[in-house]
Amino acid sequence: MSGHSKWATTKHKKAIVDAKRGKMFAKLVKNVEVAARMGGGDPTGNPTLYDAIQKAKKSSVPNDNIDRAVAAGASDDMGWLLAIGLLATLVWMYIEFLRLLSYLQE
Numbered sequence: 001m002s003g004h005s006k007w008a009t010t011k012h013k014k015a016i017v018d019a020k021r022g023k024m025f026a027k028l029v030k031n032v033e034v035a036a037r038m039g040g041g042d043p044t045g046n047p048t049l050y051d052a053i054q055k056a057k058k059s060s061v062p063n064d065n066i067d068r069a070v071a072a073g074a075s076d077d078m079g080w081l082l083a084i085g086l087l088a089t090l091v092w093m094y095i096e097f098l099r100l101l102s103y104l105q106e
Helices: 006-039 047-059 063-075 078-106
Strands: none
Touching: 006 047, 006 063, 047 063
């Protein structure tokens, strides 16, 4: 033997494989989170989320990671919906106010 070990070679190869796998997992989990945020946290009613979950499972992403991503994406869903609803109401009120002003000026 020339002073090297098989484990050192294995360790370096494993580090490269693990880095690639971690990067892929992060990308897939982010896709699941975004799909849950856009269409809700129920995969039966959100085909984009269903597809993202199936791709993640096919790539061996742990179920805990998928569940956490769905929960994180769906939890922010209500806040955004409320903000959008409030904005739409304010815009509608402003338009109605402008209509009233134009009517009164006639």
